[in-house]
Structures are given as C-alpha cells and as structure tokens.
Amino acid sequence: MISLGQIFKRYTGFLRRVKPAYMVNNWLNRRLLGPNRELYRKYGLRKSILAPISSADFKQHNPDIPWIDRPDAMDRLAEQPGYAALTAIQKEKVSRFIQDGYCVLEGFFTPDRVDRLNQEIDRLIGSGKLDFNYTGRKIMESYKVSQAVNSFFRDKAMIDFLNFIMGKPVVPFHTINFIRGSEQRAHSDSVHMSTEPQGYLIATWTALEDIGPDQGPLFYYPGSHRFSYVTTQDFDSGNSRWLLGKNPNQKYEDRIEALIREKGIQPRYFTARKGDVLIWHANLLHGGSAIARPESTRKSLVAHYFCEGVICYHELTQRPALLPHK
Ligand SMILES: O=C(O)CCC(=O)C(=O)O
Structure with a gap:
C-alpha cells in the first residue's frame, strides 16, 4: 500500500515540475527580480521578469564573455585593471585559472579561523538551526545564521581576487556546507547557476579539515571549462510549455558522463590541507569522488x-535567480 509520505513526495515532486508554480514564486519575489527588467532590455530579452527563462531564450549568446575566456586572455592579463596590485603568486594563480579553469590558494584561511567556523557549524547543527537539505549531504545557506561562515563568504581579500578574475564585481549568492563528501556526479555549475552572457559565475571550495584520497575528495577536469556549455538544448530534457521534464539533473549528468568519455579526459583530485581554497570556473567539470572510508568526514564550504x-x-x-539585495 502506498503511504501518505509517498503520496506527499510524489505530489511535491510533481509540483516542482509545474512552471506556473515557479511563476507564482517569482511574483512573490518580484522586488528582488526588479533589476532584471533593465538587464533583459540590455541583452535584448523580450519577456516578463516573472516568466520562466532558459538558454532557449538566447538564440545567439551575447559575445560579452568574461575577459578570462577570450582567446587572447593570457596576452591581455597585464592590461587588466588591478593587475599591478596583485602579488606575484596571485598573478601566477590567475594564469593557471585562465589555462586550466581552476586555481588553488594554499592556506588562504588560517587553521584557527577554520576551527572556529567548524565549532559554530557543529553548534548550529546541534541546536537545530542548521540541517541537511533533501540530498542528505548539503547544508544550504549557513551564512545566514553563522557569522563565521559569512566572514568566509564575504572575505575581502577573496572578493577582491574574484572581482579581478571575473572583470566585474561579484555578488555573493549562496553557501553550501558539507560534513561528508557529496559523491555528486560530474557537472558544471553553469547548468545550475547560469548567466547571459555565459561564464559570469565563479565558485570557491574551502577545505575545513585536511582531506585525503579516501574521504571522497572533490574531483575536477582541468581544461574542461573550455568545452561548449552543455544546456537543456543538448539532451532530451522533456521540458514542455507548462511542465519541466522528469529528472532533468540525471539526464544532464548522463550527458556530461558521455562527454567525458568522448573527450577521454582524466580527473584530478583535490586532496587538501585545512584552509586551502580551490576556485573554479563556471564551466569547469567537477564533482565529489566516492568515499572509500565510510566513517570519514570531509568538511568543506x-x-x-x-x-x-x-x-x-x-x-x-x-x-x-533571486540575488540577495546588497
Ligand atoms: O564538494 C563536492 O563534492 C562537490 C560540490 C559541488 O559540486 C558544487 O557545489 O557545485
């Protein structure tokens, strides 16, 4: 017999596919979406700010891509505003980012600062103020209740560095804490957090403890940021006018798995020291590797x-996207 819980899950599962339900949510958040009017005009998108939006709306992507993605980025590096203020190490890291789609800032956060953050997270989980989302692995938006997380999220030196890489000011969007490895399949963030023009998203991954190969470290594919962006146009999403298709994420990840096979690329693993940060490009393929030691944690932000x-x-x-007001 089908339980009430199963009925509820099916019902909410179905609701998550109904586009008008999202439009109602967009209407409820219309104040946050207001600035999109001007942006839609700027990028020639003729639709309501409350309507669904996807890559299908952009028959041709706007060529104003980030400077790091232009073919002459390495030659233009020294001309970028702010270049002279970078340290020699930062200059080297930006070159690495342009070529490989990621860079690692070793020991960016001190172990003491990381310890304080971990203590706060443990306390907030213990008091029920933080909890895992439906995946059972992710704690979303802890920065809203944790001063320590917020100070990492908005760390001035980090934001300045990200602003330089992107060539536009970044807007902190959200945080995700992991206590154990995600074991998430390979993906690029650009399908979850998309932009027009493409490429204006960047992510940081901070090790909140030393992470070895058996703890399910982050994996990534150097250079994969240069592949074409994979969108719902590149697989059978099953989307229709009023409904999203079933399991789009699974179909997307299958497509990425096929792409990795076609390209014959090999992953690298981020075994890290507490306080190290890996920064990745919007289109870099990455995920969480299998946890080889079942009881192990892999604390990260x-x-x-x-x-x-x-x-x-x-x-x-x-x-x-609902971007928080400044
Ligand atoms: O930490 C991980 O294992 C993966 C995280 C990730 O892929 C993401 O947040 O986009």
Missing part, C-alpha cells in the same frame, strides 16, 4: 558568486 550586470538564472528549473 562551497560558495558561489554571480557577477553584477548580467542575467542570472537556473537552467534546469528555468527560474530567474
């Missing part, structure tokens, strides 16, 4: 940043 002045949305769910 992911932060995603959109950029100012571009259209931000979620390709899989066709929602405009």
Whole structure:
C-alpha cells in the first residue's frame, strides 16, 4: 500500500515540475527580480521578469564573455585593471585559472579561523538551526545564521581576487556546507547557476579539515571549462510549455558522463590541507569522488558568486535567480 509520505513526495515532486508554480514564486519575489527588467532590455530579452527563462531564450549568446575566456586572455592579463596590485603568486594563480579553469590558494584561511567556523557549524547543527537539505549531504545557506561562515563568504581579500578574475564585481549568492563528501556526479555549475552572457559565475571550495584520497575528495577536469556549455538544448530534457521534464539533473549528468568519455579526459583530485581554497570556473567539470572510508568526514564550504550586470538564472528549473539585495 502506498503511504501518505509517498503520496506527499510524489505530489511535491510533481509540483516542482509545474512552471506556473515557479511563476507564482517569482511574483512573490518580484522586488528582488526588479533589476532584471533593465538587464533583459540590455541583452535584448523580450519577456516578463516573472516568466520562466532558459538558454532557449538566447538564440545567439551575447559575445560579452568574461575577459578570462577570450582567446587572447593570457596576452591581455597585464592590461587588466588591478593587475599591478596583485602579488606575484596571485598573478601566477590567475594564469593557471585562465589555462586550466581552476586555481588553488594554499592556506588562504588560517587553521584557527577554520576551527572556529567548524565549532559554530557543529553548534548550529546541534541546536537545530542548521540541517541537511533533501540530498542528505548539503547544508544550504549557513551564512545566514553563522557569522563565521559569512566572514568566509564575504572575505575581502577573496572578493577582491574574484572581482579581478571575473572583470566585474561579484555578488555573493549562496553557501553550501558539507560534513561528508557529496559523491555528486560530474557537472558544471553553469547548468545550475547560469548567466547571459555565459561564464559570469565563479565558485570557491574551502577545505575545513585536511582531506585525503579516501574521504571522497572533490574531483575536477582541468581544461574542461573550455568545452561548449552543455544546456537543456543538448539532451532530451522533456521540458514542455507548462511542465519541466522528469529528472532533468540525471539526464544532464548522463550527458556530461558521455562527454567525458568522448573527450577521454582524466580527473584530478583535490586532496587538501585545512584552509586551502580551490576556485573554479563556471564551466569547469567537477564533482565529489566516492568515499572509500565510510566513517570519514570531509568538511568543506562551497560558495558561489554571480557577477553584477548580467542575467542570472537556473537552467534546469528555468527560474530567474533571486540575488540577495546588497
Ligand atoms: O564538494 C563536492 O563534492 C562537490 C560540490 C559541488 O559540486 C558544487 O557545489 O557545485
């Protein structure tokens, strides 16, 4: 017999596919979406700010891509505003980012600061103020209740560095804490947090403890940021006018798995020291590797940043992104 819980799950599962339900949510958040009017005009998108939005709305992507993604980025590096103020190490890291789609800032946060953050997270989980979301692995938006997380999320030196890489001011969007490895399949963030023009998203991944190969470390594919962006146009999403298709994320990840096979690329693993930060490009393929030691933790903090002045949305769910007011 089918339980009430199963009925509820099916019902909410179905509701998550109904586009008008998102439009109601967009209407409830119309104040946050207001700035999109001007952006839609700027990028020639003729639709209501409350309507679903996806890559299908952009027959041709706007060529104003981030400077790091232009073919001459390495030659233009020294001309970028702010270049002279970077340290020699930062200059080297930006070159690495341009070429490989990621860079690692070793020991960016001190172990003491990380310990204080972990203590706060433990306390907030213990008091029920923080909890895992439906995946059972992710704690979303802890920065809203944790001063320590918020100070990492908005760390001035980090934001300045991200602003330089992106060539536009970044907008802190959200945080995700992990206590154990995610074991998430390979993906690029651009299908979850999308922009027009493409590429105006960047992410940081901070190790909140030393992480070895058996703890399910983050994996990533150097250079994969240069592949074409995979969108719902590239697989059978099953989307229709009023409904999103079933399991779009699974179909997307299957497509990415096939792409990795086609390209014959090999992953690298981020075994890290507490306080190290890996920064990745919007289109870098990455995920969480299998946990080889079942009882092990893999404490980490992911932060995603959109950029100012571009259209931000979620390709899989066709929602405009709700960026927090400054
Ligand atoms: O930490 C991980 O294992 C993966 C995190 C991730 O892929 C993401 O937040 O986009």
